[in-house]
Amino acid sequence: MSVQSQPAIAEYTYPRGWFMVARGNELEAATPLPLTFFGRKFVAYRTAAGEPVVLDGTCPHLGAAIGVGGTVDDDGVRCPFHHWRFGPDGRCNDIPYSKIIPPRARVNSYPVRELNGNIFLWNDPEMGAPDYELPDMAEYRDPNWVKWSLVRKDIKTVPKEIVDNIADKAHFPFVHGAAIAEFKNEFVGHTAKQYAMNLHETLAAEPGGGLPSYATYHGPAYLLTFLDGPYPAWMLICHTPINTEHVAVWYGTMVKCEGEMTAEFLDVAANYVELGKVAFYQDVQIWENKDPAPQPLLCAGDGPILQARAWYSQFFRPRDSDAQQVAAE
Ligand code: FES
Ligand SMILES: [Fe+2]
Structure with a gap:
């Protein structure tokens, strides 16, 4: 195939890689942190063991911003609107008023690193695993x-x-x-x-x-x-x-x-x-x-x-x- 007739490879709007999203001291134990990057919402919080977690910030139930007024509960984060709780894997694991949790009740959970006082998220339009690491100092x-x-x-x-x-x-x-x-x-x-x-x-x-x-x-x-x-x-x-x-x-x-x-x-x-x-x-x-x-x-x-x-x-x-x-x- 000639160079002229090659199909163009579509470029992503935002690059793949590690991106800083917050300083470590911005993640408090009880309060989730709402974030906006790459044109969309995220929510960051720490588990009971202090591990940083970053999830999609828009609730799949009715679209509330999980990080704005939400609460950290055990290892998960509760949406402020109807209190659905999402775990570190992004799955909804508790709905206070329903025993049945819809299988699609989940958000993306992103690879995260806490390094030298800062929190980094792996952004990847292919949703693949990180293919390099940042230096520890x-x-x-x-x-x-x-x-x-x-x-x-x-x-x-x-x-x-x-x-x-x-x-x-x-x-x-x-x-x-x-x-x-x-x-x-x-x-x-x-x-x-x-x-x-x-x-x-x-x-x-x-x-x-x-x-x-x-x-x-x-x-x-x-x-x-x-x-x-x-x-x-x-x-x-x-x-x-x-x-x-x-x-x-x-x-x-x-x-x-x-x-x-x-x-x-x-x-x-x-x-x-x-x-x-x-x-x-x-x-x-x-x-x-x-x-x-x-x-x-x-x-x-x-x-x-x-x-x-x-x-x-x-x-x-x-x-x-x-x-x-x-x-x-
Ligand atoms: S919009 Fe999040 S629980 Fe209803
Ligand atoms: Fe310069």
């Missing part, structure tokens, strides 16, 4: 590191714009006021890496010195960056689409204390977190106001933006789409 449990506490900001953009940034070599001096001495990308499987030597005046070890940064996307929505400066730091940015026009973005930084954790050091750490946040919000201002550029006009000196987009597109295609493509040829 030993630093989060190390008393010599000031832990991150991620801050959420909802912005008007699409995640594609945010992901372009991993390869956008040319914007650093203009948006962030930092020249770049070296810059390299590598795209391998579900990871996209960026190495940059920032000539950053405030974060470098010495005036005029360089600050190496190593950023890695683990899947489409989890960007972890190591800043190898005088105070080693891990910066985390997670972004989850709320709908087709808005994205929830979380930002946080952990900083290592080499000696005693003094008040002075805590000031330094707070300053680090603040500087990273300022740099990140500089990008946000561009994203919120730019138009999509599906066919950008690139020139020498721009980073490999098209390569980054090709890497990102893998999360929008069915797993066997490459095999389908080969079979069609």
Whole structure:
């Protein structure tokens, strides 16, 4: 079959992967947390043993939002409207006024991970099992590191714009006021890496010195960056689409204390977190106001933006789409 006559492989609206949906401390024992992502409702809660659970948030009975006014009951969550209870597997396991539970009384239950203080959901239009894992950070449990506490900001953009940034070599001096001495990308499987030597005046070890940064996307929505400066730091940015026009973005930084954790050091750490946040919000201002550029006009000196987009597109295609493509040829 010729290239022209190949059937187009439909892309998903939202990518497959792990997505941050809440900080761990937002899940209280007795109260479910209503969430909206990927254009639909979810409900999150903890079981009696403290395990996080995320279910579809729309009740199959009469459509109430389970998370809004619902209650956590034992290992399940009760809908506020007629008190049907759904277990961690998504099945309705109690209707207070009926002994018979309709077999279709169930909602989807999603794979969930609680990692380094945050809750992640596996979004998958094929409803398959996770095909990669996010990194567990030993630093989060190390008393010599000031832990991150991620801050959420909802912005008007699409995640594609945010992901372009991993390869956008040319914007650093203009948006962030930092020249770049070296810059390299590598795209391998579900990871996209960026190495940059920032000539950053405030974060470098010495005036005029360089600050190496190593950023890695683990899947489409989890960007972890190591800043190898005088105070080693891990910066985390997670972004989850709320709908087709808005994205929830979380930002946080952990900083290592080499000696005693003094008040002075805590000031330094707070300053680090603040500087990273300022740099990140500089990008946000561009994203919120730019138009999509599906066919950008690139020139020498721009980073490999098209390569980054090709890497990102893998999360929008069915797993066997490459095999389908080969079979069609
Ligand atoms: S709508 Fe949820 S129990 Fe009736
Ligand atoms: Fe940027």
